[in-house]
Amino acid sequence: MTTVGQPQRLRRRETRWRTRPVLRSLLAAILVTTAAVAAFSWAAFDSVHDTIDTVDTRTSAALVAASAAKSALVEADRLAINSFVTGEARLSGPGDQYQNRIAAASQSLAQVAEANVAGDAGSEQIQVVEGLLVAYTGWIGQADAHHRQDSGLATTDLWYASRLLHADGGVLAQLDTLVDVQRDALAVQLARSSTSLWRVVSLTVPVVLLLGLLIGAQVFHAKRFRRTFNPLFLLATAVLVGLCVITLRGVDAQDRVAGAAGDLRALVETWEDRTSATTAVGQHALGDLVTAECRAADGGCGYTVTRFISELPAVHGEAQASDLVLAERVERVNDNIDAANDAADLELLIPAAALLIAVLVWLGFRPRLDEYRHRRR
Numbered sequence: 001m002t003t004v005g006q007p008q009r010l011r012r013r014e015t016r017w018r019t020r021p022v023l024r025s026l027l028a029a030i031l032v033t034t035a036a037v038a039a040f041s042w043a044a045f046d047s048v049h050d051t052i053d054t055v056d057t058r059t060s061a062a063l064v065a066a067s068a069a070k071s072a073l074v075e076a077d078r079l080a081i082n083s084f085v086t087g088e089a090r091l092s093g094p095g096d097q098y099q100n101r102i103a104a105a106s107q108s109l110a111q112v113a114e115a116n117v118a119g120d121a122g123s124e125q126i127q128v129v130e131g132l133l134v135a136y137t138g139w140i141g142q143a144d145a146h147h148r149q150d151s152g153l154a155t156t157d158l159w160y161a162s163r164l165l166h167a168d169g170g171v172l173a174q175l176d177t178l179v180d181v182q183r184d185a186l187a188v189q190l191a192r193s194s195t196s197l198w199r200v201v202s203l204t205v206p207v208v209l210l211l212g213l214l215i216g217a218q219v220f221h222a223k224r225f226r227r228t229f230n231p232l233f234l235l236a237t238a239v240l241v242g243l244c245v246i247t248l249r250g251v252d253a254q255d256r257v258a259g260a261a262g263d264l265r266a267l268v269e270t271w272e273d274r275t276s277a278t279t280a281v282g283q284h285a286l287g288d289l290v291t292a293e294c295r296a297a298d299g300g301c302g303y304t305v306t307r308f309i310s311e312l313p314a315v316h317g318e319a320q321a322s323d324l325v326l327a328e329r330v331e332r333v334n335d336n337i338d339a340a341n342d343a344a345d346l347e348l349l350i351p352a353a354a355l356l357i358a359v360l361v362w363l364g365f366r367p368r369l370d371e372y373r374h375r376r377r
Contacts, residue, residue, distance in 0.1 A: 019224060019368075026220065027365045030213045031358055036206040038354030041243065042347070044199055045250040049344045051193040052257045054117065056337045059189060060264055061115040062122075062182045064330055067271040069108035070175040073133070074275050076101035077165050078282030080140050084147060084158055085289050094140055102137060109133070117189070118181040125178040132171045136164050155293040162286050166279065179268065190261055193254055207244060210357075214240065217364070225368065232364035236357045243353040246346050256340035260333055267329045274320040280313040287312055 079101060080094040088095060109130060116122040139161030147154035165171045218233045287309045294301040301309075321329075 022220070023365055023368055026213065026217055027361065030210065030217065030361050033206055033210040033213055034354050034357050034361070037210050037240075037243065038351055040202045040206055041247045041250075041350045041354075044193075044203055045247065045344065045347050045350060047193040048250050048254045048257070049347055051189050052253060052337065052341050052344050054189055055186065055257055055261065056334075056341060058115040058117045059182065059186045060260075060333060060337060062112050062117055063179065063186070063264060063268055064333075065108040065111035065115065066175060066179045066182060067268050067275075069105045069112065069129075070172060070179070071271055071275045071278070072101045072105035072108060073136075073165060073171060073175075074278045074282065076105065077162055078278055078285070080143075081158065081162065081282050081285045081289065084143070084154065085285055094144060098140075102133075105133065112178065112182075116182070117185040118178075122178060122181050122185075125174055125181060129171055129174045129178065132164060132174065136161050136171060139164060152293065155290060159286070159290055162283070166283065172279075183265065183268070186261055186264070190258055194258075195251055195254055203247060207240070207247075210240060211237070214361075217361070221364075221368070230364050232360045236360040236364070239353050239357050239360065243350065243357075246349050246353065249343050249346055253340045253343035256336060256343055260336035260340060263329070263333045263336060267326070267333060270321050270329070271326065274326075276313070277316060277320050280315045283312055284315055 076094075076098050079098040082088075083094050083098065109126060113123070113126045116126065118125075139157050143154045143157030143161060146152075146157055163170070167173075214233055214237045218230055218237075221230050221233070222228060287305075290305055291301060291309065294305060
């Protein structure tokens with residue numbers, strides 16, 4: 001009996017020595033992989049959340065405000081020119097609508113300055129635009145004063161004011177640069193949180209590895225301890241699936257904010273089309289006014305005016321987007337960004353889920369570790 005029993009005890013002891021290290025190694029691997037899953041998922045989610053937050057609070061507002069400022073200035077210029085063409089300027093100056101448009105442009109520029117995401121380059125552009133805008137309104141005020149005095153200098157002042165707005169390097173060109181800078185900043189923000197190959201790999205590989213380890217732990221317990229299922233491991237696997245769903249919500253949030261950014265770019269282009277149409281109407285009216293004025297003078301209009309007339313853009317009769325349509329599209333963009341933000345609002349569940357997985361796995365291993373704890377005999 002002693003001879004038979006001793007090998008059995010030796011085998012049990014050998015099994016005990018083998019089983020405990022395997023259990024500890026498997027537990028350590030699961031815990032480390034769980035930490036990796038949490039880290040990569042959190043990093044991806046945090047990047048998407050930061051992008052959405054920046055686009056929501058700054059980039060979108062800056063692009064919309066810059067486009068609105070440009071549109072308001074072009075409309076103000078057209079209204080000022082029209083008041084001189086019709087003679088209304090003699091009674092009321094450029095008019096209340098002109099003043100309202102200038103005020104709207106100034107307000108929009110202030111919003112751009114507040115929401116600017118282009119750093120020093122954007123701030124410098126805004127300062128240049130604000131300085132040129134002061135000079136523009138000064139020329140319009142001077143044109144108004146000369147017009148009331150029946151001075152021919154009124155048309156000259158109006159010409160210089162409008163050229164300050166429309167010429168190369170003028171207010172509108174500076175605003176175009178400002179819009180481009182904000183648009184480039186938007187592209188950089190989206191690229192930082194985009195679903196790149198590296199991001200897909202960094203999210204997928206740890207999850208697959210952790211799933212394999214959990215299945216391996218389940219199989220090991222089933223074979224070694226003759227237990228069909230370990231309910232704690234099953235629950236940990238279910239939590240891992242939930243964590244994957246949360247991570248997919250982050251990917252969905254990235255897709256949503258990218259879609260909102262596309263809508264925002266389309267909105268800016270629509271605003272540009274409307275601004276271009278308004279520019280054409282106003283500049284043709286200015287051309288007619290200047291031509292009528294300089295034809296009465298000795299020497300005619302001269303090369304500069306002649307070239308200006310020849311380069312005027314064609315006036316198209318297509319209907320442009322109204323203020324109401326633009327406002328609705330701005331609201332739609334904001335709604336899409338809000339939807340993306342809602343999809344990315346589960347960030348804190350990632351560490352909570354990872355911690356729950358770790359606790360469940362530890363509790364699942366603990367009885368077996370206690371059972372196979374080495375005891376000196």
